[in-house]
């Protein structure tokens with residue numbers, strides 16, 4: 001008899017785990033609370049225009065690169081279409097009235113930065129060597145089977161980004177520019193490990209792409225593969241309880257009363273949501289609950305979705321990071337008077353190489369406490385005070401954007417917004433946190449969520465296991481599925497899916 005695996009949540013973590021396990025012969029059922037698959041891989045359409053909510057661009061997707069190997073192994077490479085961002089500047093940082101471009105590839109990146117900071121060429125070489133050595137030090141990121149963590153990986157999980165960069169580059173302005181894309185990981189000064197920065201820099205520097213048509217194509221493609229291998233994805237199934245006996249978990253019960261027995265349960269929801277599902281089972285000790293509860297979350301976000309007038313706004317084939325203060329750091333500490341301290345502006349790629357953008361998004365930070373008074377209300381029914389709040393913030397963001405892109409506001413046909421409450425409703429993330437649990441150098445390994453729980457047949461997957469993002473989440477999937485399928489077997493399969501099987 002095939003072992004029954006129940007996966008809670010159909011975001012990237014849940015779906016990709018479902019693919020590997022269904023391919024390995026497990027009887028997979030994915031339960032999703034929403035009426036759509038995808039979690040953060042979701043888009044919405046208003047007045048015929050599609051908007052991306054949570055996966056705007058991906059990296060390392062060129063043949064032979066890590067993400068490409070993973071999407072090959074997941075069998076979705078020919079089901080999605082990618083559109084390459086400008087290789088001479090996939091990220092553009094706007095600081096002090098200047099624009100700084102991040103170019104793809106080690107040499108091009110250093111060349112480009114050295115044009116802005118000629119006296120720092122040597123330090124840029126050292127910085128990039130460090131980024132590469134940290135990114136390559138993790139066997140899960142390079143997908144090269146090798147047990148244990150390397151000393152480099154451990155060291156740079158315990159040193160903060162600013163501390164390391166300040167040691168390598170001597171020009172304080174360059175140190176700020178190098179963290180110009182902080183919103184990609186909600187990095188915090190003195191807190192976020194350099195390893196997080198290194199993985200993100202390396203990931204996008206290898207190659208950067210938008211997903212043509214939207215990231216929901218990834219979710220649909222993964223669902224198809226799960227189903228191809230005999231698995232099923234059930235929508236509108238909100239898991240309410242994980243049922244346990246004296247030794248292990250036996251199944252789950254949904255809010256509609258339906259129940260699903262299981263040999264193995266994998267939760268891709270935020271660990272605090274999973275704790276709630278576990279109720280007061282004695283299998284989970286107080287100290288473990290407290291440790292999970294004490295972890296801090298990355299900040300929440302306010303998103304402004306822009307619907308542009310037709311053929312007015314030239315498509316921007318790069319991501320644009322702007323700051324209304326002197327530094328990319330500390331944008332999470334703001335008041336209404338100085339909000340937004342920074343934001344990330346991107347266009348959606350509705351077709352390959354578009355000439356004009358139909359839609360874009362401006363993402364900035366927002367704390368849960370700003371919207372706390374509307375907590376517990378339902379999306380679309382939060383009342384006029386909430387609508388006024390969103391309007392005020394949208395107008396402030398448009399004002400900021402207008403300073404960087406004069407005339408842009410005249411080309412906006414309509415806009416829509418979301419707050420941390422929206423993410424709580426749509427994904428169950430704690431406090432509307434953008435990227436889940438925050439990494440913190442001061443907490444070391446104690447600040448990380450293991451894929452193993454205290455219950456032998458209950459595992460975590462998703463962005464909180466390893467890291468957020470397309471690669472971070474898929475690496476989490478590999479860690480979790482290795483536990484079930486076997487590490488060597490899964491790594492061999494990913495390295496060469498044609499010559500190896502998972503079954």
Ligand SMILES: Cc1cc2nc3c(=O)[nH]c(=O)nc-3n(C[C@H](O)[C@H](O)[C@H](O)COP(=O)(O)OP(=O)(O)OC[C@H]3O[C@@H](n4cnc5c(N)ncnc54)[C@H](O)[C@@H]3O)c2cc1C
Pocket residue numbers: 008009010011012013014031032033034037038039040041053054055056057058237238239240268269270273301363426427428429433434435461462463464467468469470471473
């Ligand atoms: C605004 C934003 C922008 C981003 N941009 C990028 C980007 O450009 N590039 C990139 O690589 N990454 C980006 N990310 C990160 C990336 O999208 C996520 O890290 C990743 O998609 C997380 O996947 P997940 O499966 O861990 O979680 P989720 O996508 O949150 O999935 C969890 C799923 O569990 C379901 N669920 C929750 N509770 C229950 C329950 N009780 N029962 C059943 N189902 C339940 C939810 O409905 C959801 O579908 C972005 C994220 C955000 C929020």
